[in-house]
Amino acid sequence: MADAELVTNEERLRRFEAITDPILSNLNVADLFEELLDRVRDLLKVDTATILLLDGHTGELVATAAKGLEEEVRRGFRIRVGVGFAGRVAATAAPVVIYDVTPADVVNPILLDAGVRALLGVPMLANGNLVGVLHVGSLSLRHFGADDVQLLQLVADRASSAGQVRAQVLARQAALALQRSLLPSRLPDILGLELAARYVPGHDLGIGGDWYDVFTLPSGWLGAVIGDVSGHGLPSAVVMGRIRSALRAYALDCHDPAEVLTSLDRKIHHFEAGTLTTALYALIAPDRTTVHLSCAGHLRPLLAVPGQPARLVDLVVDRPFGVGRPPADRHTTVLDLPPGATLVFYTDGLVERRGELIDTGIERLANAIQSGPTEALCDHIMAAAADERPTDDVALLAIRRAD
Template sequence: MADRGQIQDDERLRRIEAVTDATLSRLDAADLFDELLDRVRDLLDVDTAAILLLDTHAQQLVATAARGLEEEVRQGFRVSVGRGFAGRIALTRQPVVIEEVTAGAVVNPILLAMGLRSLLGVPMLVRGELIGVLHVGTLRPRRFDADDVRLLELVADRASQANLARAHNLDHTAALALQRSLLPAQLPDVPGLDMAARYVPGHVAGIGGDWYDVFTLPSGWLGLVIGDVSGHGLQSAVIMGRVRSALRAYALVCDGPAEALTLLDRKIGHFEAGILTTALYAMVSPDRTRVRLSTAGHLPPVLAVPGLPGTPVPVRVDPPLGTSRRPPRRQHTEVGLPPGAVLVCFTDGLVERRREVIDVGLAKLAEAVRPAPAEEVCDTVMRAVGAEQPTDDIAMLVVRRLPTPP
């Protein structure tokens, strides 16, 4: 009896190792689903295996991967939580065994048409949250035991982790595409001005909350925006898109930047509660001689005019957007933009460094900004502040008024 028990233990260990070996970690989610289903069919000696993932908005399980039940996936079979075999597993979040399949026990006609006799299913969980159901079936009567249930639960755990990785990759791809669509692919060609910009992600995922925007208003004024939405990833990218669109809309109906930021603050505080956002909104006059600007928790831009060193614009900083503090925003600050002058707008990632006070970075930036072509200013600033390996996202927008022709 001892030898038989040892043989059973060794067999159980082999079966567990078959679904947890290191080679599976190198597969993408779709291939991992297929590989796991192939292995579990062999290990449990079953005819079918299928994964149905939960559509949280519809509260339905959707056939996503299958072996022996490929038609279920091709038809995009769905079943509501609580209905039928898979729906009962999702509702109770407990394994379910059907030793004799009947029309009353299942609602999927494909299972009945195949002539399946016995079924075993387990929930797929991630951090206690249901994400789907994994089930197997046989064409002959079968009594699934506790070891079968534990093995299938182990497979379900591996499949759940794979789906989590897939969802993360999808979110990353979507966030990256969204962010790139929000940053101007090319700055507009504006008479009398020379412009350039840089964006450098400081997060390993390449997705941050820093952004900039440039647009021409019907009045002939030019809008310049640079902002920073707290956080990283898809949520920050989505909020960035909302903030950008809202500010463009408010810019059309407001005469000054302070008024536009006031409306934006109300919008963020109501619809994006808990999200902290900073923004600088500047407007360049149609004759390009002056700039009106207002800032909500954002660092002031640096202005360099011919013959003088670069200095921060003396603008009063209002509270960030989305905070509970909502005093009336100060009137905008207006500064001159002489021929050849350069205005550099930036996010804090350009000047903040670990173990270094921000004043050091601001001093380096001011010293590096000199009247020159906008692209040259960008390159000079990036080298001066050591932006090749940033610890935070960097966005920079440089606007230069072209020198007056002789």
């Protein structure tokens, strides 16, 4: 069937039923792609069929499934939107037909080496957003007509939905894996201190830029940090991971929290330009009687001393990271930590509410802080102060000195 104009109504129906077959719904994404490519090759009598999915981080189309051009997938072929044949389909979000392929039409050497002479490509769209490109090719000259384009677009639409689901699943899996690797799975057992923490995501991916960390240093000091990288999802989590690792490295070389944050700011300014980040870094002395704190634009911690209401710690709040040139005069505050006292670190997702002053949320948090075991305290805080349906990540860290 060389010309789509010759397609009969009976053939159109066969094509439609082959692509809308309910059995396809039972396949996983990889198998669905393979089956769709097999069927479209048979229906259009073409030699090659390829799905390239868009990598949202790089802006490139990545060969994900192929029939007749399997080498594309094996080599991990990728191409930027707007470049070459597939890039042109993606950039225009419209079908593209090439009757006689020449080196000027394509930049993928695999297509030329395979001897592809004619190409038809259509965009894969989901809710108006580009998901990828589906293209088929023939080793002989042929015309692709309107019925061919319509059929291939139908296949692309079915693959687009699966491709979007696949991207969401992969992003969720990556985010959860990153969360497990970066947020402490278990807080350390520290003589003379009791620790507890909570992390609650405020969005679907399950992780963002909020983080906390607790670590011991060779000197016997205990480092505790809480921070917030602007944004949500996997990109913010990746930046957060790099910042967390850098802070740990600087902490090994310096026991002044202000100097550690100064070094971290220089790193962010150079390597993470455009990233707005806040952090609160504390060093607790080996005898647990004092805490040295430095704050980079983060919310001040709360201190609860037995027999007294919880209060905000009086410290200097320096500029966040990534704002202007790194300041050379960050400050360190030394705070007494009496027996039984509890320090509470938190991110803004715990105290911010739409249409409400943040001071109101901080006061609500302060009223929720009670003396006693930190695990029970964190449970009480989350029940009394956290939003039932958070729209922002919540990180909470409580450190109590033993009585």
